[in-house]
Amino acid sequence: MELVLQQVMAGLANGAIYACMALAVVMIYQAIDHLNFAQGEMAMFSTFIAWQLIAWGQPYWVAFGVTIIASFVAGILIERVLFRPIHNAPVLSSLVAFIALFSILNSSAGYIWDFTIKTFPSPFGQKPLFGNGLMDTHEAGMIGVTLGMLGLLYLFFRGTRLGLAMRAAAANPESARLVGIRVGWMTALGWGMAAAIGAVAGMLIAPVVFLEPNMMLGVLLYGFAGAVLGGLTSPGGAVLGGFAVGVIENLVPLVPYIGPAFGRELKLTFALVLIVVVLMFRPSGLFGRSVVSRV
Amino acid sequence: MMLEVDGLDAYYGEYQALYGIAFGLDDGQIRTLLGANGAGKTTVLRALTAMVRTAGDIRFDGKRISGRATEDIVRLGIAHVPEGRGTFLRVSVEENLQLGAMTRRDRAGIAADMDRVYTHFPRLKERRTQQAGTLSGGEQQMLAVGRALMLRPRLMLLDEPSFGLAPLVVEELFAILRRLNEETGVAMLIVEQNAALALEFAEHAYLLETGHIVMDAPAAVIGADESIRRAYLGY
Numbered sequence: 107m108e109l110v111l112q113q114v115m116a117g118l119a120n121g122a123i124y125a126c127m128a129l130a131v132v133m134i135y136q137a138i139d140h141l142n143f144a145q146g147e148m149a150m151f152s153t154f155i156a157w158q159l160i161a162w163g164q165p166y167w168v169a170f171g172v173t174i175i176a177s178f179v180a181g182i183l184i185e186r187v188l189f190r191p192i193h194n195a196p197v198l199s200s201l202v203a204f205i206a207l208f209s210i211l212n213s214s215a216g217y218i219w220d221f222t223i224k225t226f227p228s229p230f231g232q233k234p235l236f237g238n239g240l241m242d243t244h245e246a247g248m249i250g251v252t253l254g255m256l257g258l259l260y261l262f263f264r265g266t267r268l269g270l271a272m273r274a275a276a277a278n279p280e281s282a283r284l285v286g287i288r289v290g291w292m293t294a295l296g297w298g299m300a301a302a303i304g305a306v307a308g309m310l311i312a313p314v315v316f317l318e319p320n321m322m323l324g325v326l327l328y329g330f331a332g333a334v335l336g337g338l339t340s341p342g343g344a345v346l347g348g349f350a351v352g353v354i355e356n357l358v359p360l361v362p363y364i365g366p367a368f369g370r371e372l373k374l375t376f377a378l379v380l381i382v383v384v385l386m387f388r389p390s391g392l393f394g395r396s397v398v399s400r401v
Numbered sequence: 402m403m404l405e406v407d408g409l410d411a412y413y414g415e416y417q418a419l420y421g422i423a424f425g426l427d428d429g430q431i432r433t434l435l436g437a438n439g440a441g442k443t444t445v446l447r448a449l450t451a452m453v454r455t456a457g458d459i460r461f462d463g464k465r466i467s468g469r470a471t472e473d474i475v476r477l478g479i480a481h482v483p484e485g486r487g488t489f490l491r492v493s494v495e496e497n498l499q500l501g502a503m504t505r506r507d508r509a510g511i512a513a514d515m516d517r518v519y520t521h522f523p524r525l526k527e528r529r530t531q532q533a534g535t536l537s538g539g540e541q542q543m544l545a546v547g548r549a550l551m552l553r554p555r556l557m558l559l560d561e562p563s564f565g566l567a568p569l570v571v572e573e574l575f576a577i578l579r580r581l582n583e584e585t586g587v588a589m590l591i592v593e594q595n596a597a598l599a600l601e602f603a604e605h606a607y608l609l610e611t612g613h614i615v616m617d618a619p620a621a622v623i624g625a626d627e628s629i630r631r632a633y634l635g636y
Contacts, residue, residue, distance in 0.1 A: 274489050281487035283471040286504035
């Protein structure tokens with residue numbers, strides 16, 4: 107029992123990161139109807155910026171804030187420069203652009219900061235929480251920050267005019283234009299916000315997985331799995347999906363017979379299996395809407 | 402003239418849908434575009450708000466608006482109620498109205514206009530927290546008109562407002578539109594399948610056939626001419 111509880115707690119902590127990534131993926135998916143394969147690399151690059159600022163002697167929270175703002179601006183720029191010109195092009199063009207962005211960010215991070223593994227500090231420390239081994243302070247911090255960010259996003263989308271305009275632009279671009287909303291800028295804003303959310307996820311996961319250019323590969327897969335499980339059209343569902351994937355991933359090794367066979371080594375396989383299974387039985391995800399179009 | 406259109410062509414890809422359309426509209430006027438399915442009525446409205454590729458000249462208050470983006474044209478006070486009503490289905494009725502006022506900053510004025518819309522359409526007030534997708538067709542059309550009003554438009558483009566509505570609801574809707582025109586002086590350009598209704602409502606009509614304006618006359622003249630009614634309007 108103790109072991110199960112411990113795994114659930116650890117799962118929730120990892121799940122918080124997957125939830126952040128799932129949220130970032132869903133934000134862009136809502137705006138442009140494509141999965142951003144470079145989401146993880148964007149987060150990784152942001153984390154390197156934070157690392158560099160800290161290495162130059164900035165306090166953690168200053169680096170944290172500057173990184174979020176820089177990522178937000180960079181997200182907007184990426185949309186304006188790279189994706190704006192091809193927004194009417196076939197899906198494959200976007201796909202190629204995503205892959206290009208992926209390798210550009212990955213290689214330049216390797217070129218600038220090399221591929222050696224770096225440690226990244228946690229602002230919450232890594233002492234045991236409540237004096238037992240169930241959860242440490244960093245894990246609790248990750249969960250807290252994720253939930254806080256979700257709350258802020260909820261307030262933004264439900265309670266502000268800009269949030270309403272963004273929702274309208276994503277749901278019905280043509281009508282949004284007819285009420286004077288600048289749909290292109292709303293998409294860019296969505297990219298900026300997704301990049302900022304990704305940056306937070308990167309800075310929170312880096313103390314756990316260590317900082318290096320390929321650190322987000324697995325995390326992004328789990329993020330995708332969470333988003334698909336919860337539903338690509340539902341930000342709340344994606345977050346819940348992220349947490350669920352984190353917990354399931356940690357519980358699988360405990361299941362008799364299958365668990366040991368799956369083991370730690372096949373954890374990533376599990377994320378892919380989950381994506382396939384969800385797509386087979388419930389393509390719109392647990393909380394997503396299936397899109398019905400009249401012909 | 403508030404709106405002047407001259408030599409307007411429109412294209413869907415390679416296909417040309419309008420040929421050299423020319424017409425105009427002044428403050429407070431109600432005019433209608435009539436014609437069979439596929440004649441290009443909807444395309445004229447879409448051309449005015451840059452939702453289709455065009456060539457030619459469109460002027461609003463003497464300023465050229467052809468070539469500008471939809472959202473910039475809307476900001477001049479041209480409210481387009483599109484075919485299918487353009488409702489934001491997943492947000493509430495009140496949020497739909499707020500979206501209509503997205504180009505404005507004056508909070509007090511927006512609140513006052515929202516009250517005004519609710520006086521015209523009391524049903525919307527009853528349902529203001531409901532998701533717009535749960536409204537009936539008639540209520541959604543009222544919402545679409547209400548949302549357009551929130552822009553404080555000088556010109557409303559109405560695309561088949563009577564489509565799919567029960568006769569009584571149509572009557573109610575057109576009575577409200579008439580009242581709006583009289584009270585606020587908003588001009589209206591209306592596309593209708595129901596030609597009898599449109600000719601009664603508008604003062605002037607344009608008859609479209611395969612992308613050309615083939616007749617341009619006071620509504621009463623067109624309505625009185627039996628051969629035109631038979632040939633083009635089917636009643």
